[in-house]
Amino acid sequence: xxxxxxxxxxxxxxxxxxxxxxxxxxxxxxxxxxxxxxxxxxxxxxxxxxxxxxxxxxxxxxxxxxxxxxxxxxxxxxxxxxxxxxxxxxxxxxxxxxxxxxxxxxxxxxxxxxxxxxxxxxxxxxxxxxxxxxxxxxxxxxxxxxxxxxxxxxxxxxxxxxxxxxxxxxxxxxxxxxxxxxxxxxxxxxxxxxxxxxxxxxxxxxxxxxxxxxxxxxxxxxxxxxxxxxxxxxxxxxxxxxxxxxxxxxxxxxxxxxxxxxxxxxxxxxxxxxxxxxxxxxxxxxxxxxxxxxxxxxxxxxxxxxxxxxxxxx
Amino acid sequence: xxxxxxxxxxxxxxxxxxxxxxxxxxxxxxxxxxxxxxxxxxxxxxxxxxxxxxxxxxxxxxxxxxxxxxxxxxxxxxxxxxxxxxxxxxxxxxxxxxxxxxxxxxxxxxxxxxxxxxxxxxxxxxxxxxxxxxxxxxxxxxxxxxxxxxxxxxxxxxxxxxxxxxxxxxxxxxxxxxxxxxxxxxxxxxxxxxxxxxxxxxxxxxxxxxxxxxxxxxxxxxxxxxxxxxxxxxxxxxxxxxxxxxxxxxxxxxxxxxxxxxxxxxxxxxxxxxxxxxxxxxxxxxxxxxxxxxxxxxxxxxxxxxxxxxxxxxxxxxxxxxxxxxxxxxxxxxxxxxxxxxxxxxxxxxxxxxxxxxxxxxxxxxxxxxxxxxxxxxxxxxxxxxxxxxxxxxxxxxxxxxxxxxxxxxxxxxxxxxxxxxxxxxxxxxxxxxxxxxxxxxxxxxxxxxxxxxxxxxxxxxxxxxxxxxxxxxxxxxxxxxxxxxxxxxxxxxxxxxxxxxxxxxxxxxxxxxxxxxxxxxxxxxxxxxxxxxxxx
Numbered sequence: 001x002x003x004x005x006x007x008x009x010x011x012x013x014x015x016x017x018x019x020x021x022x023x024x025x026x027x028x029x030x031x032x033x034x035x036x037x038x039x040x041x042x043x044x045x046x047x048x049x050x051x052x053x054x055x056x057x058x059x060x061x062x063x064x065x066x067x068x069x070x071x072x073x074x075x076x077x078x079x080x081x082x083x084x085x086x087x088x089x090x091x092x093x094x095x096x097x098x099x100x101x102x103x104x105x106x107x108x109x110x111x112x113x114x115x116x117x118x119x120x121x122x123x124x125x126x127x128x129x130x131x132x133x134x135x136x137x138x139x140x141x142x143x144x145x146x147x148x149x150x151x152x153x154x155x156x157x158x159x160x161x162x163x164x165x166x167x168x169x170x171x172x173x174x175x176x177x178x179x180x181x182x183x184x185x186x187x188x189x190x191x192x193x194x195x196x197x198x199x200x201x202x203x204x205x206x207x208x209x210x211x212x213x214x215x216x217x218x219x220x221x222x223x224x225x226x227x228x229x230x231x232x233x234x235x236x237x238x239x240x241x242x243x244x245x246x247x248x249x250x251x252x253x254x255x256x257x258x259x260x261x262x263x264x265x266x267x268x269x270x271x272x273x274x275x276x277x278x279x280x281x282x283x284x285x286x287x288x289x290x291x292x293x294x295x296x297x298x299x300x301x302x303x304x305x306x307x308x309x310x311x312x313x314x
Numbered sequence: 315x316x317x318x319x320x321x322x323x324x325x326x327x328x329x330x331x332x333x334x335x336x337x338x339x340x341x342x343x344x345x346x347x348x349x350x351x352x353x354x355x356x357x358x359x360x361x362x363x364x365x366x367x368x369x370x371x372x373x374x375x376x377x378x379x380x381x382x383x384x385x386x387x388x389x390x391x392x393x394x395x396x397x398x399x400x401x402x403x404x405x406x407x408x409x410x411x412x413x414x415x416x417x418x419x420x421x422x423x424x425x426x427x428x429x430x431x432x433x434x435x436x437x438x439x440x441x442x443x444x445x446x447x448x449x450x451x452x453x454x455x456x457x458x459x460x461x462x463x464x465x466x467x468x469x470x471x472x473x474x475x476x477x478x479x480x481x482x483x484x485x486x487x488x489x490x491x492x493x494x495x496x497x498x499x500x501x502x503x504x505x506x507x508x509x510x511x512x513x514x515x516x517x518x519x520x521x522x523x524x525x526x527x528x529x530x531x532x533x534x535x536x537x538x539x540x541x542x543x544x545x546x547x548x549x550x551x552x553x554x555x556x557x558x559x560x561x562x563x564x565x566x567x568x569x570x571x572x573x574x575x576x577x578x579x580x581x582x583x584x585x586x587x588x589x590x591x592x593x594x595x596x597x598x599x600x601x602x603x604x605x606x607x608x609x610x611x612x613x614x615x616x617x618x619x620x621x622x623x624x625x626x627x628x629x630x631x632x633x634x635x636x637x638x639x640x641x642x643x644x645x646x647x648x649x650x651x652x653x654x655x656x657x658x659x660x661x662x663x664x665x666x667x668x669x670x671x672x673x674x675x676x677x678x679x680x681x682x683x684x685x686x687x688x689x690x691x692x693x694x695x696x697x698x699x700x701x702x703x704x705x706x707x708x709x710x711x712x713x714x715x716x717x718x719x720x721x722x723x724x725x726x727x728x729x730x731x732x733x734x735x736x737x738x739x740x741x742x743x744x745x746x747x748x749x750x751x752x753x754x755x756x757x758x759x760x761x762x763x764x765x766x767x768x769x770x771x772x773x774x775x776x777x778x779x780x781x782x783x784x785x786x787x788x789x790x791x792x793x794x795x796x797x798x799x800x801x802x803x804x805x806x807x808x809x810x811x812x813x814x815x816x817x818x819x820x821x822x823x824x825x826x827x828x829x830x831x832x833x834x835x836x837x838x839x840x841x842x843x844x845x846x847x848x849x850x851x
Contacts, residue, residue: 032740036747038381038517040389041769042501044462045747051516082381083535084520149577157584164582165573167537262573264537272379272536275709277740 005298012294016287020072023286024065027279033057034081034277055081068283077287078280080273087284090269095288097167098258098265101188102250104181108189109196110243116193117200121208122227132197139194148187148260155183165262184261188254192246199242203235210234236307244300251296252289369849370566372832374842375579375588377711379536379572384518385504386457393499395539395570397557398844399440400504400524403431403450404497405557406838410668410763412493413558415550416445416505416525426488426794433479438546439507440529447475452508454481454496461501462774463767467491467791489791490799494763499557499841527561527845528568539570554846556838561845564834568844576711589829589849590842594711595652601827613665614824614840615758617650617717620776620816624749627702632695634814637754640688640728641721643681646756647820649720650713656823663768663807663818665761670796675804676811680818688728701731705752709739717819718756749777758822760839765806766791770816778815 035051036043052058059067071078077087085093120132156164162183170177207213208231216226255267262268266285273281304311378391385396403417414420416437421430437445454473458464471485483492496503510521522530527549528541543563552559573579576594583591584600593601593609601607619637621628628634647657660666661677702725706718715736722732735752737745745751755776762768769775771787786806793802810816828835831850836843 030741031744032738033744034740036743037740039387039460040381040500040743041775042389042461042463043387044460044465045774047460047516054516081517149581152578152581157581160585164585164587165575165578166571260575260578262537262571262575262578264534268536275738275740276379276381 001302005302008294008298008301012291015294016290019290020069020283020287021065023283024068027277027282028061028064030277032277034279037276038082068280072287077284080281081278082273082276083278083281087280090281091266091284091288094264094266094269096169097263098251098254098267100170100177101181101185101254101258101263101265102247104178104185105188105192105250105254106243106247108185109192109246112189112193113196113200117197118204118227118232120197120201121204121231122223124205129201132201136194136198139190142191144187144191144254145256145260147190148183148257151183151186152260165260167261167263180261180263184254184257184263188250188257192250195246196239196242200235200239203238204231207231207234233307237304237311240300240303240307244296244303248293248296251292367850368564369831369851371569372565372567372844372847372849373569373571373588374844375573375582375591376570377574377576377579377592379574380533380539380570382518383522383530383533383539384514385502385506385524386453386460387501387518389500393502393841395541396502396504397499397526397841398528398541398568399522399526399530400502400506401526402496402503402505403433403454404493406497406499406763407555407558408836408838409556410494410838412497412763413552413555415558416450420493426490426792427485429483429485429492430476431481431483433481434548434550435479437525437548439525440523440544441507442546443507445505445507445525446478447481449508449511450481450505451475452511453505454503456511456514457501457503461503462772463498463501463762463769464495464503466772467495467766487788487792488794489766490793491764491766491791495767497557498762498767499839500760500762527563531567536572538572541568541570542566554836554843556836557841557843561843563845564848565844583827589832590835591827593825593827595656595825598825606830608828608830609825610828611656611823611825612837612840613667613761614822616660616663616665616761616821617647617756617758617819618663618770618816619721619819620755620757620770621814622749622752622754622776623779623815624777625753627695627697627700628753630695631812631814632691633697634817636688636691636695636697636728637725638679638811638814638817639682639684639691640724641681641817641819642683642724643819645724646717646720647822650717651822656825658821658823660821661818663765663810665821668761668763670799671763671765671803673800673803673807675808679811679814685728692728692730697730699731701733702753703733703735703751705735705737705742705745705755707737707739707742710758713758713822714756717758721754721756747774756819764791765803771810776815778813780813780815782809783813783815 033048033052035048035055035057039048039051056064068078079086080090083090116132116135120129123129152164155162163180167180168176213226213230216230221230252266255271258265258267259271266289269281270285273285376391376394380392380395381389383392383396385400401415403415404412405415407413416434418432418434420432422428433445433447433450439445451473458468467489469486471483474482476482504524506519507523510519510523513520527544527547529544531540531542533539543566547561547563549561550559554560573582579588579591580593580597582588598609601609619641621634623629643659648654651657659681661674661680662672664671664673666672704718704722706714708715718734722734725732735745746755759769765771766787771778771783773779786802786809790802790806793799824840833848834846836846
């Protein structure tokens, strides 16, 4: 097991390396100058040039990359051009909000999707099943930003139950922390729930058609026993895969939702950094997200072995 | 359990959506007061609240990121904040006249070349140090190196210390725009402690210490800037006007929240998080029905079409004349702001409110709407289907893009082949500095106070390179008496309408909503002066 984990982690190194080269090239191919962004219209050309020099942007591309990768290998992702802090510190600061949001959104998705999917599968063709189809259609077709505007209008503007936007860390108290996250998590969670519920349903239906279900029925196991003990147990693999995938997406930062709710997470950091050409931060975020994805997939693979003893990891 | 599922989540949501719709449309359309104001504007219409009934914290939404809080580097986005932390020797009153702020008074030598500034005594920085001539000289010499317009105006002249409270500026030529340069809100000539200035790198100062009514507390990048009342603030004893005059602080804390999404800002205003918000046209009906909200419009910016005078086509004045001939400014302005109430035609490069520098010279070439003349000019210039690149961005609320596509349509109507180059703002800045990357750029500008500060009359912006233009510019700033100033100004504007470094399109307003519990808020060119602001609980 330990060997398996080590091998999987080592395999990410070439991926990250190739990714770093691609990202480096892409951002330097896009025109735009961080120095000009910082100093604006009124600055004299000499001032802009001096800042470019200080930022190290006048070095040849290869030298810039060499310098960057050298530091990156030692775990130093460099300093942000704009934020007066290291990229590592910026990532750490923005990871918290994204992680909280992702966990809450995923929780909402699972809490909605599991019972809905299970119910729909065991009552196939009945009202519950049709309701699920409607809900899924709604969740998949209504974009997250539309959903979020409606939830804001209802819960913040009309009812004044929750704040419109912003973020307070966990240290400010659990309820304060959650208050700011509920609406964005709901907007993200409903979309994920729609996908997940369909997967739960179809995965359960596959198992329901297996012959061992008939055997169980024949020997007189009750409906609850069949659904929860036999069928659900055997349906976990596809469900885990989808949960893992959606969690990976959420960690990458829900750029649109984070912008709407003004949550200082990874998505917002990436969008802001691209807008002002904060090269080192863009690099850092992309690499981090790639690594997080790999990690989430690894955890999902490990969970396979736990929920299904037939899976052997080598 | 079954019942729950039958009344599924879907139907709940549908009900919720109807509820929102019902609630938001049941407001009548009466009760909203509205007013119009020019460059500077005050929003205090409600009765003055009693002192013990005042709130101590104001949250103010900002639409754009703050890249730096260095006042000398300040762009249009961070001036909102920096104007409240820092002060200069002079500040604009509501009519854009420079009024002494940190200066007590000044003398101008008879030849018009030497300015002597007498500083106010006992003015403290936020770190407790008294402001003296060494701080002023260090700050202003740095400001003048960093700022393009100051360089153009001051040349090699430096500020020097005469004694602890006296600073001198000796110019090579007499200039009438020095006080305006020192008051301009962008790249503000703010006074900082000498030590802070000396410690600054190319990316700006690292400590934000000024003399203003609010001191810097915390800046959480991309989230908020927190300022607090400066208890030792020494106010001047003159009537408040624009950014000048008396500043009394009634707030303990001011938090500028950075909220780039305009729908989020507006929803936060409706929810009561903010008592002030910028409005888009589609939001307007929702606040017009609220009895405690005042809607007014403020003169925000002017639109100009700038030519790249180094481009193959537009280095030829005939092509520039052709474009000026075809433009239908009403159509462009309406396409930009969507409402006839939010723009006005103006043939001058300055606002009519600016009585010293407003001029109607050369206005025959403004808003010509004459496609036949334009076609004729194109023919004379030998136009042969070359492609014209229009540089624009969809960022900054989309105004640049909206104005540009109307111009594009008007050019295509006379047979000009065009190409839109739409980029993000960072790319646009880079491309605009490259003479080979574009032909025409239509932009919204923050209006300066004198023509000598106009970006597009400057060689670094659109590459105006013309001996007569430079000469008239020089004559303009050297003029002393009002008559001389008027004559020089008319001559410059007349020539600008012939040379066409840029074509003036018109002036635009923006709208904002203020709750009646927020009083005393004054803005200049859209930037808020938070001194004298009262917020009742």
